[in-house]
Amino acid sequence: MTEEPDDFLRAVEAALFVAEGPLTLADLRLHVGEAGDLAGALAVLADHYAGRGVNLVERGGRWHFQTAADLAHILRREREETRKLSRAAMETLAIIAYHEPVSRAEIEAIRGVQVAKGTLDVLMEAGWVRPAGRREVPGRPLIYVTTLDFLSHFGLGSRRDLPGIDDLRAAGLLDPVDLALEGPGNQSVVENDEEDA
Secondary structure (H helix, E strand, C coil): CCCCCCCHHHHHHHHHHHHCCEECHHHHHHHHHHCCCHHHHHHHHHHHHHCCCCCCEEECCCCEECHHHHHHHHHHHCCCCCCCCCHHHHHHHHHHHHHCCHHHHHHHHEEEECHHHHHHHHHHHCEEEEEEEEECCCCCCCCEEEEEEEHHCCCCCHHHHHCCHHHHCCCCCCHHHHHHHHHCCCCHHHHHHHHCC
16 A cells, blocks of 8 residues: 655645746745755655656756656657757857856957857847846946756756766767867866866
8 A cells, every 4th residue: 555645745746736937945935834844855756756757857956847858759849940059159158058157258258259149149049048247347248147948958957967078078079179189298278168167
């Protein structure tokens, strides 16, 4: 005979189910109160939904239900609009993800070329990047950060889950020019950037 879930666990499950978006622990507490073990309830629910059609996941400190990744092809709409990002947009997104918060001038310094306004607009339209205020320096430039949608789209729990230099090298994702810069006794530019982050 299976044990009936307690009322607190059921309340947490219901709050997550009806939420319009991901919820922080504080958001959940507003719905279910302070009485129960929220972290324990989330762990039980995540374990219960693991391997099912929907999973309970945590992305950037927010919890939500999402369709299991292996079932995405079933739910994909036939008229899915695919948009390929330009190389400039991919480079800009990577710089923001690894160095955030970062200004346009800092992005340009890392890339070595100017960033077209449209590049940042495309990333903001996709919902992966957002302005996060202004840097407290002369001119007060806007600074940019990645969003929760970025984490969710790329299946990351937090920015700490971004691949490191060894992961990128193993996956063959480094540009041959980057690999050529690495000689015996030389560190790559990417490795030096990673150490600064």
